[in-house]
Amino acid sequence: MPKIKINTFGEGIEIRQLKLDATTYQKWNTIAIKKNRSLPELLIDPFFYHGLKNTKVKSIHDLENTLVSGMLNTTKSHIEIWFNRKKVLKIQAHELFNEIVLFPLFNLEKNHTFIANDFEKGIYVIQKTIGLIVSQQLEIEEHYLNIKDFKFNTTEFKKEKILTDINYKKQCFEFIKSDSVITYQDSFEVL
Numbered sequence: 001m002p003k004i005k006i007n008t009f010g011e012g013i014e015i016r017q018l019k020l021d022a023t024t025y026q027k028w029n030t031i032a033i034k035k036n037r038s039l040p041e042l043l044i045d046p047f048f049y050h051g052l053k054n055t056k057v058k059s060i061h062d063l064e065n066t067l068v069s070g071m072l073n074t075t076k077s078h079i080e081i082w083f084n085r086k087k088v089l090k091i092q093a094h095e096l097f098n099e100i101v102l103f104p105l106f107n108l109e110k111n112h113t114f115i116a117n118d119f120e121k122g123i124y125v126i127q128k129t130i131g132l133i134v135s136q137q138l139e140i141e142e143h144y145l146n147i148k149d150f151k152f153n154t155t156e157f158k159k160e161k162i163l164t165d166i167n168y169k170k171q172c173f174e175f176i177k178s179d180s181v182i183t184y185q186d187s188f189e190v191l
Helices: 022-034 039-043 046-052 093-097
Strands: 003-018 065-072 078-083 086-092 107-110 122-139 150-157 160-168 174-190
Touching: 003 160, 003 174, 022 039, 039 122, 039 174, 065 122, 065 150, 078 093, 086 093, 093 160
Parallel strands: 107 150
Antiparallel strands: 003 065, 003 078, 003 122, 065 160, 078 086, 122 174, 150 160
16 A cells, blocks of 8 residues: 655754642652752753652653643744655745635644643643654555645644644554754743
8 A cells, every 4th residue: 555654854842741640749849848949940941850760750740630732833844745655745844834825725723732822720731743753554455645635734833833633534644754853942830
């Protein structure tokens, strides 16, 4: 069966809303007060998890969370679409997010998530990355592709446009890998 492979390169963003139970929150907040730091600041410190010596929680990725991630609309960002091991299309971010065209080139769908304008109560961690944001693939039955069959899901965060997901004929792609480096990290708490 033919395969579609999508590689998303460039600058990406991850926004996590952490879900800590009350007991863990109190316990970790006490540790933060003893270290004269805020809990959100302590949660992005990798040495904090090493000091916990908990085999179930080795990093922030092991905590229960709601995650929104994707490619940012920057000059470094682009998407490559491969079909049967041949690159058939390269889309620059500015081409994808360009809304000032007479006829839209791509099927964009805007999603409104928890990051729209107001945040729910909780602790948030924001990471910006650069590199291979995601590589994903999908097996299909057809032996041809049509760009109109792709749906690009987008959202916004602090006036930055983000590509969050790509679907092909309402089918989700299977994750292969991600290989990126964190360039920026911040955390805050909404009470």
